[in-house]
Amino acid sequence: xxxxxxxxxxxxxxxxxxxxxxxxxxxxxxxxxxxxxxxxxxxxxxxxxxxxxxxxxxxxxxxxxxxxxxxxxxxxxxxxxxxxxxxxxxxxxxxxxxxxxxxxxxxxxxxxxxxxxxxxxxxxxxxxxxxxxxxxxxxxxxxxxxxxxxxxxxxxxxxxxxxxxxxxxxxxxxxxxxxxxxxxxxxxxxxxxxxxxxxxxxxxxxxxxxxxxxxxxxxxxxxxxxxxxxxxxxxxxxxxxxxxxxxxxxxxxxxxxxxxxxxxxxxxxxxxxxxxxx
Amino acid sequence: xxxxxxxxxxxxxxxxxxxxxxxxxxxxxxxxxxxxxxxxxxxxxxxxxxxxxxxxxxxxxxxxxxxxxxxxxxxxxxxxxxxxxxxxxxxxxxxxxxxxxxxxxxxxxxxxxxxxxxxxxxxxxxxxxxxxxxxxxxxxxxxxxxxxxxxxxxxxxxxxxxxxxxxxxxxxxxxxxxxxxxxxxxxxxxxxxxxxxxxxxxxxxxxxxxxxxxxxxxxxxxxxxxxxxxxxxxxxxxxxxxxxxxxxxxxxxxxxxxxxxxxxxxxxxxxxxxxxxx
Numbered sequence: 068x069x070x071x072x073x074x075x076x077x078x079x080x081x082x083x084x085x086x087x088x089x090x091x092x093x094x095x096x097x098x099x100x101x102x103x104x105x106x107x108x109x110x111x112x113x114x115x116x117x118x119x120x121x122x123x124x125x126x127x128x129x130x131x132x133x134x135x136x137x138x139x140x141x142x143x144x145x146x147x148x149x150x151x152x153x154x155x156x157x158x159x160x161x162x163x164x165x166x167x168x169x170x171x172x173x174x175x176x177x178x179x180x181x182x183x184x185x186x187x188x189x190x191x192x193x194x195x196x197x198x199x200x201x202x203x204x205x206x207x208x209x210x211x212x213x214x215x216x217x218x219x220x221x222x223x224x225x226x227x228x229x230x231x232x233x234x235x236x237x238x239x240x241x242x243x244x245x246x247x248x249x250x251x252x253x254x255x256x257x258x259x260x261x262x263x264x265x266x267x268x269x270x271x272x273x274x275x276x277x278x279x280x281x282x283x284x285x286x287x288x289x290x291x292x293x294x295x296x297x298x299x300x301x302x303x304x305x306x307x308x309x310x311x312x313x314x315x316x317x318x319x320x321x322x323x324x325x326x327x328x329x330x331x332x333x334x335x336x337x338x339x340x341x342x343x344x345x
Numbered sequence: 346x347x348x349x350x351x352x353x354x355x356x357x358x359x360x361x362x363x364x365x366x367x368x369x370x371x372x373x374x375x376x377x378x379x380x381x382x383x384x385x386x387x388x389x390x391x392x393x394x395x396x397x398x399x400x401x402x403x404x405x406x407x408x409x410x411x412x413x414x415x416x417x418x419x420x421x422x423x424x425x426x427x428x429x430x431x432x433x434x435x436x437x438x439x440x441x442x443x444x445x446x447x448x449x450x451x452x453x454x455x456x457x458x459x460x461x462x463x464x465x466x467x468x469x470x471x472x473x474x475x476x477x478x479x480x481x482x483x484x485x486x487x488x489x490x491x492x493x494x495x496x497x498x499x500x501x502x503x504x505x506x507x508x509x510x511x512x513x514x515x516x517x518x519x520x521x522x523x524x525x526x527x528x529x530x531x532x533x534x535x536x537x538x539x540x541x542x543x544x545x546x547x548x549x550x551x552x553x554x555x556x557x558x559x560x561x562x563x564x565x566x567x568x569x570x571x572x573x574x575x576x577x578x579x580x581x582x583x584x585x586x587x588x589x590x591x592x593x594x595x596x597x598x599x600x601x602x603x604x605x606x607x608x609x610x611x612x613x614x615x616x617x618x619x620x621x622x623x
Contacts, residue, residue: 070359072361079362079363079383079384079385079386080360080361080362080566080567081348081360081361081362082358082359082360082361083350083358083359083360083361084357084358084359085357105357106357107357108357123623124538124623126623258566259564260402260564260566261566284564286537286538286562286564286571286572288358288536288538288539288570288571288572289358292566293564293566293571293572294564294566294571318621318622318623319623321609321611321612323609323610323611323612324609324612326609327605327609331599331601331602331604331605332601333599333601334599334601334602343596344596345401345402345404345596345597
């Protein structure tokens with residue numbers, strides 16, 4: 068049996084996957100890009116040795132990354148997606164009819180090419196006329212916008228490595244300046260099981276900049292630690308409330324999952340006070 | 346680096362753990378028993394190649410296995426724990442002051458011995474005078490009780506293998522007969538990510554016997570699929586309601602987690618109707 072051993076230095080469990088086929092193996096200026104076929108998960112995108120998505124379960128991640136803030140915002144029209152070269156986040160954003168424009172900022176255009184070729188069900192909306200693709204650093208792009216953005220979605224690789232510039236106070240300040248009055252930001256923030264310091268780090272950094280910050284989770288089997296978190300921030304409105312009806316046709320996200328996904332209040336408070344007993 | 350490769354035929358991801366020390370390796374009439382030391386999880390108990398508990402995260406599993414039904418029941422006095430030779434479930438049961446008697450039915454007494462030696466913080470209540478240890482098959486023991494039990498807790502190894510006799514209609518019928526009017530049953534039922542057919546199988550089998558059946562989840566990093574489920578059944582009372590104040594001093598379970606852990610109603614309905622879109 069041919070096997071892929073995931074190379075995640077921040078996971079105390081190493082995940083190993085059977086490989087039916089290696090469909091692609093290349094190197095961009097930023098990272099190694101691999102696509103394999105697994106009997107259970109289907110095609111898998113692997114960047115620098117870490118699983119980014121699988122055909123089978125990508126919808127958990129992409130729906131939960133996108134739809135919580137998109138439903139909390141009263142009328143999201145202009146959206147920025149940073150990273151997520153596979154196109155899954157853009158696909159979910161465009162389900163919302165209010166959206167007029169998506170700035171899709173991916174530093175590594177090789178990822179876009181690979182996704183268009185091997186993940187057509189994920190990259191399917193990248194040719195949509197509402198999408199403007201920018202192959203550049205997300206933090207640079209954000210500095211160029213002032214007050215005209217409704218939602219910023221950060222769909223990066225892990226917090227470590229070259230993506231770290233989009234988890235800083237400076238970046239969050241630029242995001243705040245780019246956003247309109249009801250603007251919101253969401254970013255992945257690692258696992259509550261394995262990376263609590265990173266989860267806390269993102270939360271604390273966001274809190275230095277935004278008046279409203281919250282945390283919600285989703286179960287994602289192919290991300291180390293699995294109890295995956297998303298950190299969301301808002302300039303004014305709370306994030307736990309939906310301000311329009313849920314979009315139909317989704318596979319995991321729904322109005323009940325929106326409410327369900329946020330950390331229960333006392334547990335969240337304990338997390339922030341570092342008084343969780345584990 | 347010495348490593349342990351988990352041998353779970355029902356997991357599409359193989360989990361691999363670093364091994365600092367092999368503390369114990371033996372064979373009982375029922376299974377292979379191994380104890381290792383891992384730098385992140387501490388000591389780990391492994392039965393037939395599958396991780397059963399780790400010092401670091403066992404409280405997620407044991408608290409969630411025990412406290413949901415123990416708080417849903419108005420006054421649990423007589424409790425049966427089947428399996429769970431490590432003693433973790435018994436420890437949690439005895440936190441409830443109403444409890445007068447725990448029948449602890451573990452088929453493999455070697456597991457009890459190993460746990461007493463290597464997991465003192467887990468097995469710590471096994472000498473409690475309220476505990477009666479029965480080294481026998483759980484389904485045989487249950488047949489001997491008629492209406493005098495308040496709660497039955499099944500803390501077995503995976504549903505496959507020699508534990509399968511405690512996931513049958515016959516077993517659930519015996520459990521029902523063993524229970525008093527407000528009696529409740531809980532059992533692990535595998536992962537929603539990897540074993541949905543098994544989750545459904547347990548639910549459907551329980552529904553043939555009990556009028557009230559429900560499903561709740563907990564995030565457990567060291568169980569394959571991680572989005573772990575517990576199937577609970579009741580002779581009369583609903584399971585989502587707590588009927589006494591939450592016990593203090595727990596690490597994960599709380600009143601808010603009790604409400605939070607149950608599958609949202611529409612999602613649960615879809616699961617049962619096999620209409621989940623994944």
